[in-house]
Amino acid sequence: MTMLTQSPGPASVARSILRLNTAYFQAKVLQSAVELGLFELLAEGPATAAAIHERLGLRPRPGADFLDALAGLGLLERKGGHYSNHPEAAEFLVPGGPRYLGGSIAQHARLHYRSWASLTDVLKNEPVKVQQDFRKDFENLDNVRRLMGHMDAFNSFVAHELDRCVDWSRHTTFLDVGGARGNVAAHLVRVHGHLRGGVFDLPQVEPLFDEHMAALGTASKVSFTAGDFFADPLPASDVVILGHVLHDWPPAAREELLRRVYAAVGPGGIVVVYDAMIDDERDDAVSLLQSLNCSIMRDGGSEYTVGECRGYAERAGFRFESAERVESLTGDRVLIASKPS
Numbered sequence: 001m002t003m004l005t006q007s008p009g010p011a012s013v014a015r016s017i018l019r020l021n022t023a024y025f026q027a028k029v030l031q032s033a034v035e036l037g038l039f040e041l042l043a044e045g046p047a048t049a050a051a052i053h054e055r056l057g058l059r060p061r062p063g064a065d066f067l068d069a070l071a072g073l074g075l076l077e078r079k080g081g082h083y084s085n086h087p088e089a090a091e092f093l094v095p096g097g098p099r100y101l102g103g104s105i106a107q108h109a110r111l112h113y114r115s116w117a118s119l120t121d122v123l124k125n126e127p128v129k130v131q132q133d134f135r136k137d138f139e140n141l142d143n144v145r146r147l148m149g150h151m152d153a154f155n156s157f158v159a160h161e162l163d164r165c166v167d168w169s170r171h172t173t174f175l176d177v178g179g180a181r182g183n184v185a186a187h188l189v190r191v192h193g194h195l196r197g198g199v200f201d202l203p204q205v206e207p208l209f210d211e212h213m214a215a216l217g218t219a220s221k222v223s224f225t226a227g228d229f230f231a232d233p234l235p236a237s238d239v240v241i242l243g244h245v246l247h248d249w250p251p252a253a254r255e256e257l258l259r260r261v262y263a264a265v266g267p268g269g270i271v272v273v274y275d276a277m278i279d280d281e282r283d284d285a286v287s288l289l290q291s292l293n294c295s296i297m298r299d300g301g302s303e304y305t306v307g308e309c310r311g312y313a314e315r316a317g318f319r320f321e322s323a324e325r326v327e328s329l330t331g332d333r334v335l336i337a338s339k340p341s
């Protein structure tokens with residue numbers, strides 16, 4: 001553990017360990033600020049503590065500590081008795097911006113934080129409450145909308161990297177399987193004007209896809225096919241994208257999905273898989289923690305190594321082309337494999 005070996009004295013080592021123990025203090029302060037709409041309020045302009053307390057309904061004593069803790073963490077600025085958003089908070093934490101992370105932070109506050117409390121149980125026993133079927137999450141549209149906001153916080157970063165990793169000049173159509181409300185698809189058709197895209201996802205997602213495409217002005221270039229990717233045929237395409245999908249399922253289901261994708265990809269086409277894949281040496285804590293997150297949130301879910309992913313693709317008939325780490329929130333890897341012409 002680098003953090004520990006760099007620290008000189010015992011107090012410093014002990015503090016480093018305790019920082020791990022109480023890392024959730026910081027997480028909760030950030031999550032509450034998002035839940036309360038603090039960054040949104042300060043986007044209107046600087047405000048005093050008293051004004052913020054009144055608008056958000058905060059008690060003065062913990063409210064004062066809360067605001068100053070956020071300033072200490074670098075998310076707020078405090079000048080002359082007024083608080084304002086730090087420029088980075090303004091960019092990433094005010095709703096409506098292209099890099100807004102609040103959708104994911106709110107989802108972690110509501111769901112992941114509580115689920116992680118069961119880690120010890122998950123390590124020892126079969127999970128009790130986790131779900132495998134997304135349709136249960138999608139029983140009301142607000143749940144779908146919240147999940148889409150959470151996903152888009154992550155996939156927006158990967159979408160930009162896909163521009164670089166894939167030679168789009170060689171292809172004209174793509175299908176984003178489990179492509180949610182089309183955030184990645186919209187980015188690709190906007191940047192690569194010759195592309196026509198499709199999204200394949202569960203029927204409950206379609207109204208949100210329509211809404212998102214209308215907002216982004218990409219409705220004429222991306223179509224939606226509703227279905228179950230384990231049961232219904234996938235529309236034919238030059239490129240099939242599987243992003244943040246395989247980690248939700250156990251290995252046998254991942255292989256099944258790759259076989260279905262192989263049938264949909266045209267000769268000479270490619271499959272593009274992205275996930276926070278684990279390096280083959282298994283020494284990257286970020287992707288290993290992401291993997292635990294998948295195991296907690298989805299029955300049978302986990303991240304997988306690049307080698308395992310290559311195996312899934314090759315057993316489905318694809319030829320491995322490349323795998324590279326990209327600049328994303330969770331250090332994703334993008335693996336590309338081709339279908340022989």
Ligand SMILES: C[S@@+](CC[C@H](N)C(=O)[O-])C[C@H]1O[C@@H](n2cnc3c(N)ncnc32)[C@H](O)[C@@H]1O
Pocket residue numbers: 134151152154155177178179180181200201202205227228229230242243244245248
């Ligand atoms: C973790 S999200 C990934 C979304 C997006 N690709 C991204 O990178 O953010 C998984 C997606 O798979 C979809 N999905 C789950 N089960 C499905 C199924 N059986 N058939 C079709 N889509 C499904 C979900 O609705 C969701 O949009």
